Amino acid sequence: MDNKKASKKDVDKNLKQKQLENHKVINDGEFMTTNQGLKVSEDEMSLKAGTRGPTIMDDFHFREKMTHFDHERIPERIVHARGQGAHGIFESYQDLSEITMADFLSEKGKRTPLFCRFSTVAGSRGSADTVRDARGWAVKFYTQKGNYDLVSNNMPVFFIHDGIKFPDFVHAVKPEPHNEIPQAASAHDTFWDFITQNQEAAHMVMWAMSDRAIPRSLRMMEGFGVHTYRMVNKQGKSRFVKFHWKPLLGTHSLVWDEAQKINGKNPDFHRQDLWDSIEMGNYPEYELGIQILENEDEFKFDFDILDATKLWPEELVPVKIIGKMILNKNPDNFFAETEQVAFHPGHVVPGIDFTNDPLLQGRLFSYTDTQLIRLGGPNFHEIPINRPIVAIHNNQRDGYNRQDINIGQTSYHRNGLNGNYPRTASPEEGGYHHYEEKVEGYKIRARSDSFDDHFTQAIMFYNSLSKPEQKHLRDAFSFEVSKCKSEMVQKNTIEMFNNVDHDIARDIAMAVGLPVPKKKEIKVGLKSPALSQENTRKSYKTRKIMAILSEGFDEKYVDLIKELKSSGVQVEVLSTHLGEIKSSGEKTVKAEQTLLTGHPVLYDALYVIGGKKQDKEFESKTEEFLMEAFKHYKPVFLAKEKSSLFKKAKLGEPGVLVDDTENNIEKILEMLSNHRFWDRKIY
Numbered sequence: 097m098d099n100k101k102a103s104k105k106d107v108d109k110n111l112k113q114k115q116l117e118n119h120k121v122i123n124d125g126e127f128m129t130t131n132q133g134l135k136v137s138e139d140e141m142s143l144k145a146g147t148r149g150p151t152i153m154d155d156f157h158f159r160e161k162m163t164h165f166d167h168e169r170i171p172e173r174i175v176h177a178r179g180q181g182a183h184g185i186f187e188s189y190q191d192l193s194e195i196t197m198a199d200f201l202s203e204k205g206k207r208t209p210l211f212c213r214f215s216t217v218a219g220s221r222g223s224a225d226t227v228r229d230a231r232g233w234a235v236k237f238y239t240q241k242g243n244y245d246l247v248s249n250n251m252p253v254f255f256i257h258d259g260i261k262f263p264d265f266v267h268a269v270k271p272e273p274h275n276e277i278p279q280a281a282s283a284h285d286t287f288w289d290f291i292t293q294n295q296e297a298a299h300m301v302m303w304a305m306s307d308r309a310i311p312r313s314l315r316m317m318e319g320f321g322v323h324t325y326r327m328v329n330k331q332g333k334s335r336f337v338k339f340h341w342k343p344l345l346g347t348h349s350l351v352w353d354e355a356q357k358i359n360g361k362n363p364d365f366h367r368q369d370l371w372d373s374i375e376m377g378n379y380p381e382y383e384l385g386i387q388i389l390e391n392e393d394e395f396k397f398d399f400d401i402l403d404a405t406k407l408w409p410e411e412l413v414p415v416k417i418i419g420k421m422i423l424n425k426n427p428d429n430f431f432a433e434t435e436q437v438a439f440h441p442g443h444v445v446p447g448i449d450f451t452n453d454p455l456l457q458g459r460l461f462s463y464t465d466t467q468l469i470r471l472g473g474p475n476f477h478e479i480p481i482n483r484p485i486v487a488i489h490n491n492q493r494d495g496y497n498r499q500d501i502n503i504g505q506t507s508y509h510r511n512g513l514n515g516n517y518p519r520t521a522s523p524e525e526g527g528y529h530h531y532e533e534k535v536e537g538y539k540i541r542a543r544s545d546s547f548d549d550h551f552t553q554a555i556m557f558y559n560s561l562s563k564p565e566q567k568h569l570r571d572a573f574s575f576e577v578s579k580c581k582s583e584m585v586q587k588n589t590i591e592m593f594n595n596v597d598h599d600i601a602r603d604i605a606m607a608v609g610l611p612v613p614k615k616k617e618i619k620v621g622l623k624s625p626a627l628s629q630e631n632t633r634k635s636y637k638t639r640k641i642m643a644i645l646s647e648g649f650d651e652k653y654v655d656l657i658k659e660l661k662s663s664g665v666q667v668e669v670l671s672t673h674l675g676e677i678k679s680s681g682e683k684t685v686k687a688e689q690t691l692l693t694g695h696p697v698l699y700d701a702l703y704v705i706g707g708k709k710q711d712k713e714f715e716s717k718t719e720e721f722l723m724e725a726f727k728h729y730k731p732v733f734l735a736k737e738k739s740s741l742f743k744k745a746k747l748g749e750p751g752v753l754v755d756d757t758e759n760n761i762e763k764i765l766e767m768l769s770n771h772r773f774w775d776r777k778i779y
């Protein structure tokens with residue numbers, strides 16, 4: 097593919113990929129061996145005393161094979177268990193040394209290899225992709241100064257203020273303990289009970305009920321570092337920063353009904369989409385941005401910048417774009433890379449430092465601790481995917497699964513016998529030096545009053561959304577609270593969100609059949625247009641059309657499909673059977689899906705082309721698919737002779753195009769870029 101060629105240099109092996117080469121095992125043309133390197137002569141029959149006799153202990157090959165199999169699973173991540181990773185590179189747009197001494201940001205065009213893992217939070221490893229949830233977004237930069245992990249989410253705030261509440265929050269959102277139901281869903285009593293008893297969650301719940309929680313693709317999400325971090329330059333000057341990822345394809349979502357159906361049709365929807373895009377050379381790209389706040393502006397806002405339930409509106413603190421991440425290679429082995437990769441917000445490099453955000457402080461403990469149990473000991477940094485590309489030298493020794501063979505007599509600091517090597521590095525030599533922040537106060541289990549306003553930003557978020565986005569959010573609330581069994585939990589939720597907007601409270605109350613509360617006086621302050629996906633980038637590139645046709649279809653569509661593909665759109669043909677489908681003329685197209693395997697929820701748009709040979713089943717499926725795509729606000733294209741499938745009223749709705757001219761390509765691309773047509777009347 098052209099696209100692939102254009103980005104060829106991106107796939108040239110970077111330092112990390114070369115390092116990983118040393119660990120690859122390729123079986124092609126090789127004899128099978130045991131783990132001791134002994135050639136195996138028989139792998140299908142265990143060693144028995146006679147052909148009908150018992151298996152005997154001498155069969156070391158059977159025992160080794162079975163033991164290894166019995167131990168194949170490791171504990172899944174307690175949160176973010178379901179994930180998908182990819183290799184890539186980060187390219188710095190400029191020399192940022194005025195702000196930070198982070199080496200990977202020190203010159204324009206500098207390229208740093210990385211591994212990125214996206215995840216859902218609540219579900220277990222085998223759960224479905226398009227559940228309503230935040231998405232994790234962790235990036236390990238293999239920099240020349242050691243590994244830097246930016247461990248983010250696709251939402252800019254979090255449910256709680258303090259790390260100590262994380263186990264409680266996670267217990268509440270996970271399946272309930274008595275019956276392990278529901279999987280990967282927040283629509284149940286314990287979640288909403290937690291939320292209403294911990295009202296600091298108000299803002300994050302608004303995000304979780306919004307379209308952000310059901311992204312169209314992992315390639316079409318924004319990412320946020322959530323916490324306030326510090327960037328420090330060579331002179332020791334510190335500034336507060338917040339991190340952002342901005343996808344070049346824009347930020348787009350599914351609709352809830354569609355998301356639920358996708359979970360049945362293809363639970364790997366996001367995983368597959370990311371994998372296929374990279375395989376096709378449609379490399380996902382995201383720009384990295386930072387919001388910068390001078391030290392002296394720490395108290396400038398009516399919220400506390402250490403409070404992770406608050407964002408910095410982009411209209412107040414603009415996002416400065418500093419580089420770009422390109423994901424250009426799929427992992428070779430899911431377990432070795434995506435499952436074993438171990439992130440930690442505490443993996444920093446000189447130039448990046450922490451703040452006293454109590455949530456971040458809690459994370460700084462948790463991540464190493466969780467790897468110890470998950471990856472079986474303190475040497476997880478030696479697993480190939482976790483190894484930095486620079487050498488490791490210290491006096492840490494031994495432990496489960498040690499790979500390095502440390503040479504020499506000394507393993508302590510200070511030593512005389514080895515000239516005190518390895519020695520520490522001064523800041524000038526690149527040694528990490530913590531920002532010298534003055535800290536004083538009483539030892540106290542309390543939180544600053546400046547964290548106490550739970551609703552102002554929840555109100556700002558709601559009022560920054562477009563009308564359709566607000567409606568989706570209210571419907572999500574109604575859906576979730578209707579799934580709760582406890583009337584107390586339902587009432588509490590209605591009361592709580594009556595503090596954000598009366599319409600939300602009214603809709604939930606009506607859905608669950610409880611009294612609508614009195615409207616409260618709510619002060620709508622700042623609106624932040626950047627929070628609405630309506631204002632995002634738009635592109636038709638990589639959008640997926642399902643073209644439904646049967647034998648004897650109009651030959652002109654062969655060229656149209658070709659043309660669409662060469663514009664960077666994906667077209668998959670669905671027909672009565674796989675393989676070649678003959679047109680009305682000489683030309684054919686290849687069907688990749690059938691009426692049994694394909695479904696419009698798996699596509700961005702539907703093209704109904706039809707054909708001469710079509711039976712009742714084809715007709716009725718076409719109608720069903722058409723209604724489905726229409727109800728999900730997707731672009732719908734119809735060959736002229738198929739237009740009777742829709743009533744006149746529907747033909748007039750936005751995003752419906754009847755193909756009665758020769759050249760509709762521009763219109764089709766424009767409609768695809770639009771993503772969805774929310775103004776459409778669907779009932």
Ligand code: HDE
Pocket residue numbers: 173174175176179213214215231232233234247248249254258259260262320321322323404437438439455456458459462463464466467
């Ligand atoms: Fe995490 N989180 N987290 N988290 N988190 C984990 O670490 C934790 C939080 C995030 O793809 C765990 O290796 C605590 C915020 C991502 O491997 C664990 C608190 C944000 C991933 C953990 C938080 C995140 C994790 C589980 C509150 C967005 C997946 C497995 C103090 C900025 C990384 C693991 C991957 C994973 C703890 C809150 C993002 C248990 C204690 C806020 C993307 O250590």
